Amino acid sequence: xxxxxxxTTNLGxxxxxxxxxxxxxxxxxxxxxxxxxxxxxxxxxxxVRGLRRLGVRPGERIxxxxxxxxAMVETMFATFKLGAVWVPTxxxxxxxxVAHLAASSRAVAMVTEDGFPGHIDAARSASPALAHVIVxxxxxxxxxxxxxxxxxxxxxxxxxxxxxxxxxxxVWFFYTSGTTGRPKAAVLxxxxxxxxxxxxxxxxxxxxxxxxxSLVVAPLSHGAGIHLLTQVARxxxxxxxxSDRLDPEEAWRLVxxxxxxxxxxxxxxxxxLVEHEAAARCDHSSLRHVIYAGAPMYREDQKRALRVLGKxxxxxxxxxxxxxxxTVLPPxxxxxxxxxxxxxxxxxxxTGMEVAVLGEDGxxxxxxxxxxxxxxxxxxxxxxxxxxxANAKAFAGGWFHxxxxxxxxxxxxxxxxxxxxxxxxxxxxNVYPREIEExxxxxxxxxxxxxxxxxxxxxxxxxIAVVVPRAGEELSPESLTAALAGSLARYKHPRRIxxxxxxxxxxxxxxxxxxxxxxxxxxxxL
Numbered sequence: 001x002x003x004x005x006x007x008t009t010n011l012g013x014x015x016x017x018x019x020x021x022x023x024x025x026x027x028x029x030x031x032x033x034x035x036x037x038x039x040x041x042x043x044x045x046x047x048v049r050g051l052r053r054l055g056v057r058p059g060e061r062i063x064x065x066x067x068x069x070x071a072m073v074e075t076m077f078a079t080f081k082l083g084a085v086w087v088p089t090x091x092x093x094x095x096x097x098v099a100h101l102a103a104s105s106r107a108v109a110m111v112t113e114d115g116f117p118g119h120i121d122a123a124r125s126a127s128p129a130l131a132h133v134i135v136x137x138x139x140x141x142x143x144x145x146x147x148x149x150x151x152x153x154x155x156x157x158x159x160x161x162x163x164x165x166x167x168x169x170x171v172w173f174f175y176t177s178g179t180t181g182r183p184k185a186a187v188l189x190x191x192x193x194x195x196x197x198x199x200x201x202x203x204x205x206x207x208x209x210x211x212x213x214s215l216v217v218a219p220l221s222h223g224a225g226i227h228l229l230t231q232v233a234r235x236x237x238x239x240x241x242x243s244d245r246l247d248p249e250e251a252w253r254l255v256x257x258x259x260x261x262x263x264x265x266x267x268x269x270x271x272x273l274v275e276h277e278a279a280a281r282c283d284h285s286s287l288r289h290v291i292y293a294g295a296p297m298y299r300e301d302q303k304r305a306l307r308v309l310g311k312x313x314x315x316x317x318x319x320x321x322x323x324x325x326x327t328v329l330p331p332x333x334x335x336x337x338x339x340x341x342x343x344x345x346x347x348x349x350x351t352g353m354e355v356a357v358l359g360e361d362g363x364x365x366x367x368x369x370x371x372x373x374x375x376x377x378x379x380x381x382x383x384x385x386x387x388x389x390a391n392a393k394a395f396a397g398g399w400f401h402x403x404x405x406x407x408x409x410x411x412x413x414x415x416x417x418x419x420x421x422x423x424x425x426x427x428x429x430n431v432y433p434r435e436i437e438e439x440x441x442x443x444x445x446x447x448x449x450x451x452x453x454x455x456x457x458x459x460x461x462x463x464i465a466v467v468v469p470r471a472g473e474e475l476s477p478e479s480l481t482a483a484l485a486g487s488l489a490r491y492k493h494p495r496r497i498x499x500x501x502x503x504x505x506x507x508x509x510x511x512x513x514x515x516x517x518x519x520x521x522x523x524x525x526l
């Protein structure tokens with residue numbers, strides 16, 4: 001028997017190849033700036049050599065807290081080629097949350113940009129391993145400019161940039177809480193990600209070439225970053241809006257100007273785009289694939305998007321741990337007519353992936369029976385970083401357990417019906433009630449707290465917090481809301497805080513979230 005080959009292609013080689021094939025074609029477009037593939041690759045390679053000279057080694061973690069932009073793309077591919085691990089944050093996180101990511105990942109370097117001194121200081125205080133702080137902009141005392149790192153590698157031009165990697169070497173820590181608790185690092189690997197990129201191109205964006213153009217309208221730290229990799233793999237240009245936040249007017253102007261052919265969205269973003277009047281004013285006939293994922297989409301919103309854009313919608317279901325790679329519902333399966341599409345379904349299993357629904361005994365259930373959705377295949381992550389307890393639970397029985405509930409029909413189409421956990425999805429971002437409850441319980445005068453997710457027409461779901469005051473204390477919802485600022489990202493803030501004198505309890509002393517929702521409805525507080 002021949003020995004097993006574990007060496008694999010460095011994920012950063014996607015950029016190397018694009019630069020060789022299409023050196024003078026546009027890689028990134030932002031405002032009037034055009035970055036070619038050769039220019040992007042050259043800066044990335046110099047950044048790799050600069051980071052090496054700073055002492056950053058393969059396998060070490062680089063924390064990245066940045067808005068979408070050219071520099072963020074450079075950090076991604078420089079980290080990949082170096083053989084280090086890219087640890088991007090959600091840029092909306094508060095300093096204490098970023099500090100947790102820095103400490104739990106044991107990052108040795110942090111790359112950020114102007115405007116985040118509090119995040120830098122919090123990360124440094126929490127993580128003794130953080131030896132280097134690099135800023136895309138003007139650094140403070142003890143920090144280094146990103147351009148200086150690139151310049152540091154200039155003298156080593158010609159030195160190989162891509163590190164040799166094995167199939168199971170970590171390339172990306174995708175932070176997710178899975179089902180509960182504080183964020184955990186899902187370890188994505190070079191081999192896994194090579195499969196994911198190939199699968200995305202096959203199942204989500206078939207026929208993509210260097211002539212395609214993608215518009216980035218979601219954070220590159222998460223699903224949009226995975227989507228970017230597919231564009232790099234084919235040499236397709238990516239358009240980066242100038243605005244820091246979603247601006248539908250700008251987005252549609254860019255679609256028309258650059259003849260954009262694809263974009264990755266979440267339902268809340270897609271809803272805002274199609275409801276904006278610029279959608280009717282700007283030419284978007286170039287669009288072929290408009291992908292939406294991350295949360296369920298209301299049927300009426302789905303129908304409106306189809307009326308505005310035509311049959312270009314692509315839905316997929318997946319978690320960070322499976323890199324979005326569980327099911328797909330292609331354009332041909334979408335229709336305004338309920339009788340012509342599987343309404344409510346998130347599609348069929350992705351190529352090379354296996355999906356099942358298990359009962360409480362861990363055995364597969366027949367079609368139509370509801371249970372926990374599990375998945376296995378090459379897109380499944382390597383496990384949570386340094387968290388054996390979570391790994392044992394997540395991989396029980398040889399499947400990855402999603403924590404979502406659903407059923408499959410006779411054809412194998414999957415429908416999600418709920419979640420085992422209390423986690424809810426607001427604006428495409430996972431929100432974990434326990435994390436909010438823990439912060440509420442640190443506030444003066446708060447004795448108990450419970451947070452539940454409820455449906456919302458704009459954001460998909462929002463949180464309502466119920467708090468109980470300590471004896472003799474009075475609580476103001478307004479003051480509690482103000483007190484959350486700086487401790488939690490804004491999107492995690494409950495939409496409403498209500499004060500009750502007690503929380504309902506079960507016979508075991510637990511607080512049933514279903515009963516809280518029921519009481520909120522009865523009291524007219526939803």
